[in-house]
Amino acid sequence: MKRVGEVTNRYLINVNTNTDETRAIEPPPSVEECPMCKGARHLRVDVPYGHPFFGRLLPCECLTREQDERAFTELERFSQLDPFRHKTFENFDPKVPGVDKAYNYARKFAQDPQGWFVLIGAYGSGKTHLAAAIANYALANRNQALFTVVPDLLDHLRSTFAPASDVQYDELFERVRSVPLLVLDDLGTENTTPWAGEKLYQILNYRYNEQMPTVITTNRPLGNVDDRIRSRMSDEAMCEIIQIQASDYRPKKMGERLDKRPRKPQYRR
Template sequence: MKSSDRIRQYSDLGPLERLTFDAVELGSSDTFSEPSSFREAYHAAQRFVSDRQGWLVLAGPSGTGKTLLAAAVGNALVETNQPVRFVSVPDLLDHLRSAFDPAIGAQFDDIFLQAIEAPILILDDLGVQSGTAWADEKLDQILTHRYNRRLPTMVTTGQRFDELNDRLRTRLGDPYFSKLVHIKSGSGTPDIRHSGLDIRLAESMTFDSFTSKGASGASSAQKRSLSEALEAARVFADHPAGWLYLAGPTGVGKTHLAAAIVGESIQHGRNVLFKFIPNLLDDLRRSYGPGGEQSFDNIFAQVRDVDVLILDDLGAEVSTAWAEEKLYQLIVHRHDAIMPTVFTSRIALETIGDPESQITSRYSEAIVSRLTDAKVVAERYLSAPDFRHRGASPRPRATKKNTRRR
């Protein structure tokens, strides 16, 4: 294998090999990042390639081009036969955890040494990793070693600099050794990739692809319920105001309409988040613990304060006091501020306070009171056969064999 091929393989850039400085647009567009701050980061990245000294730290919100510049630096160094290692921090820690076994200790050592001793190291997405004591310790060991040895290192982070711990701030912000560039967010033109909605759902679940005729066998009343829900969703997407509550059994199109609202909101340039409630609560639980307070606050604030929020499948979450407390805090905040919010649920509002529903804890009365506030909430109940059963023929029942014991 040629030396250049070995360096390319060692870099671990993989699919990022296509991201070069030539692929970076330095125009006046402020769609994703504020032009002057991005230009400063671009030139700092080019200087890092030529000087190969000190540390370069790019900080800024998600989607502002930090990883693009980090990959461009890596590819430029590879082109000049400089050994560089590109590492996503969450991936690095996952690999270290999986290799952290006495039986395969050598593998752990190899992965760790590749990061700690790399001639030039690029650490992408610092701060995205799970904030555990173990993860913090490994990162601290890597960065402290490289800081003390003055090894060339580039770091990108989506965290605000004041949210980093003291040791990280000391090293990353050393004015004599580290160049820190803050990339500011642009005009905020939203992107479906940042909405929390799977892009495949966004492409398939639109208003145009929603059929108000329902599945085979739908009655006139059922078709009317679908038409009314579609119209309410369209109106909300065009002029988000108040709350829209889409209820109905499984498979009638509630999530389809919610996803269509996301897509339409993106087209109108609005910041929107789509959250499947059980997953949201899982994310909050994982971030809530020792060392995780900042991560928890960030996730919760992002959901609480977004312009348009879609909460999918209310009632599917595990009903614990902690879960309902978080839902209560979220619902109260958005209700008091009358922030545009969409709920989907299998629970109709007229029965949401019943003991049969899952919202039954000490927060039930406060949650139900706000969800049933007719001045804020518009409910549409989708009553129709399950779309997913279209064209499906029932399975033949298996015949029981005579299994009499002898």
């Protein structure tokens, strides 16, 4: 799995702008010339004088398509979804007692992500499976999503903050903060330093103010979460909180594991 620290500046582009500067970071690969813009990558629109687009250059479809592709490539590099790629709604068992409410809401959220969805559950309750399924669903439908495990995310942010880092801290922070769908797995298990706690708060506070779709899983009661984050979670108009009651989702699945990954070795004490 690629770690965030392996991403180089070469791939960091600002997908929100169409400036020449953006394209200059990495020239487009030589592909067949676009028949619409003949390689100019921008088009003047045929509109009458007085129209807001009159005389303006608009990005050609070929440019927006390429920018979308780059955004996906970049998100894949930042994402920690690789170990959870196979976790989908199709291989989640909604009949396990205690998971149906979370499962139904997760499906609904995946189809139309709005606001925040907080999943509370014990270790092995299936919450990470559902969170990963939401991210996988978005990516399968070509919607931008970032799945990240909170303690690892904070480690990555710390390492990119180091002067010798390849990745610019600002770029990574901005990417996580503003991705259309953010999935944060395992909130509350991070070993919070004041710095890390502040970064996490800044990310979530931004997404709260901008009302950006965000999925958060935690195995802790919300009482352990930063007061400022908890107060945003308590906004019922914005945030749906569902506690998975299943004592353990995974052991029930042992006999019919859909999970093809090798199991962790069991050591005797």
